[in-house]
Amino acid sequence: MTLHQRTVFFYPFALLLTLSMSLSFADVWPSKPIKFVVPFAPGGANDLIARAAAEGASKALNQAIVIDNKPGAGATIGADYVAKSTPDGYIFLISAAGIISNSMIKKTMPYKDSDLVPVAMIALAPSVIIVPANSPYQNIKDFISRSKSSGGLNFATAGTGSTPHFVAELLNIKADAKLRVIPYKSGSESLTAVISGQVDATSEASIVVLPFIKSGKVRALSTTWTHRLAMYPDIPTAIEQGFTDIQIAHWAGLHAPKGTPEPIVQQMSAAIDAGMKNKDIQDRLKAVGIEPIGGTKASFEQFIAQERARLQNVVKATGMTEE
Numbered sequence: 001m002t003l004h005q006r007t008v009f010f011y012p013f014a015l016l017l018t019l020s021m022s023l024s025f026a027d028v029w030p031s032k033p034i035k036f037v038v039p040f041a042p043g044g045a046n047d048l049i050a051r052a053a054a055e056g057a058s059k060a061l062n063q064a065i066v067i068d069n070k071p072g073a074g075a076t077i078g079a080d081y082v083a084k085s086t087p088d089g090y091i092f093l094i095s096a097a098g099i100i101s102n103s104m105i106k107k108t109m110p111y112k113d114s115d116l117v118p119v120a121m122i123a124l125a126p127s128v129i130i131v132p133a134n135s136p137y138q139n140i141k142d143f144i145s146r147s148k149s150s151g152g153l154n155f156a157t158a159g160t161g162s163t164p165h166f167v168a169e170l171l172n173i174k175a176d177a178k179l180r181v182i183p184y185k186s187g188s189e190s191l192t193a194v195i196s197g198q199v200d201a202t203s204e205a206s207i208v209v210l211p212f213i214k215s216g217k218v219r220a221l222s223t224t225w226t227h228r229l230a231m232y233p234d235i236p237t238a239i240e241q242g243f244t245d246i247q248i249a250h251w252a253g254l255h256a257p258k259g260t261p262e263p264i265v266q267q268m269s270a271a272i273d274a275g276m277k278n279k280d281i282q283d284r285l286k287a288v289g290i291e292p293i294g295g296t297k298a299s300f301e302q303f304i305a306q307e308r309a310r311l312q313n314v315v316k317a318t319g320m321t322e323e
Contacts, residue, residue: 029089029264033064036254038094039078041071044187045125045205045290049252050094052285052292053122056275057268074098074161074322076110079255083111087259092119092268095255097163100308104315105161105322116255119265120272121293121300123285124251125205126225127167128235130218132197140222140241143201144177152178156190156202159183160322163250164190166311167203167224169318174245194218205250206232206289225249230286248310251293253300269297 036054040046047069054065070078075098082093093099093116103109129140137143147153155171157164160183171177182199184190190202191209195217206229212218213232222238223229224246238246254272256265275281276294285292314320 029261029267030061030063032090033066034061034089035066035068035091036094037078037082037091038067038069039071039075039096039098040069042069045207045250046094046096046252048207048288049123049125049285049290052281052290053094053252053254053272053275056278056281057271059278060271060274061267074102074106074159076102076106079116080110082255082257083115085257087257087261089256089260089264089268091257093255094122095253096251097166097307097311098161099253099255100304101161101166101311101315104312105320107322115258117258117260117265118300118304119254119256119297120269121295121303122252122254122272123276123290123292124225124249125207125290126223126229126249127163127203128206128209128213128223129167129201129203129221129238130191130194130209130213131201131221132194133217133219134197135200135219137201137219137221139236140238140243140246143221144171144175144243147178148176150178152180153200154182155179156182156184156193156199158187158190158204159185161320162187163205163248164203165320166248166314167246169314169320170224170246170248171243173314173317175243191218210289222246225291229289230291232289253304266297269300 036050038047038050050067054067058065070081075096079093082091085091103113131137155168168179168181172179187204187208191204193199194202213220220235222241223235224238273294276292282292
């Protein structure tokens with residue numbers, strides 16, 4: 001047998017062997033607890049969504065799922081940890097918008113975007129644009145109109161590349177608003193700045209701002225998603241108010257290290273979807289302003305591709321970069 005013949009024979013054999021091993025591995029998976037890495041501190045929207053997803057997927061898989069918080073560097077620390085982990089189906093990343101935008105705005109990255117693969121969409125918390133309680137603005141039209149006639153208004157963000165930063169720039173680009181971006185270190189700091197009247201507005205995840213809206217400490221001008229909040233329908237969307245391009249949310253999904261066996265990825269995707277269809281989990285998330293999503297791996301891949309294109313356009317139009 002020639003070298004070429006041996007190679008031709010070996011390649012399909014090796015492919016079949018690899019596929020067989022992958023399927024066999026998936027047959028016994030999961031045989032031990034799974035880890036969900038949350039790249040943010042406990043208590044925020046991403047963390048809460050992660051715990052709900054872990055609960056639902058754990059029931060579907062009949063296996064424990066533990067949460068491991070690894071915050072820092074705009075979610076890069078946690079993402080890098082997962083990207084460099086063994087792709088054995090026992091570690092996943094609770095991803096957010098930074099999984100797309102970090103490589104667009106950061107000068108250096110410790111991992112490649114391709115080192116993490118989409119598994120499933122979990123849920124999202126629509127952004128809510130808010131102003132101080134005594135602000136004269138009653139809706140987003142008033143706010144944008146005033147920004148144009150007053151020489152500009154100050155819009156607080158949770159830092160460069162954060163979702164509130166993208167909200168402000170979308171308003172500038174798509175609605176011709178005149179907003180000066182005022183970066184803070186966190187969403188809690190920017191929210192405090194609005195409550196105290198240091199800035200004119202900000203946006204934050206619904207789960208974060210709803211208690212302050214209900215208590216009257218801030219006023220909501222609009223949400224920035226495609227439909228109103230299920231448990232707080234009084235807040236209109238920006239789309240309803242005529243700003244059809246203002247669409248963004250604080251979302252959470254699941255990514256896996258590149259090389260994780262595809263059968264396992266598909267099983268985990270189905271488990272997440274089952275969890276998001278659990279009525280108890282749905283009711284719990286909706287009560288705090290979070291919209292359960294779920295879906296397939298393919299639908300999440302489509303969402304990621306669309307978000308990447310939209311955010312890339314904003315980055316290019318504004319020159320957004322992390323200093």
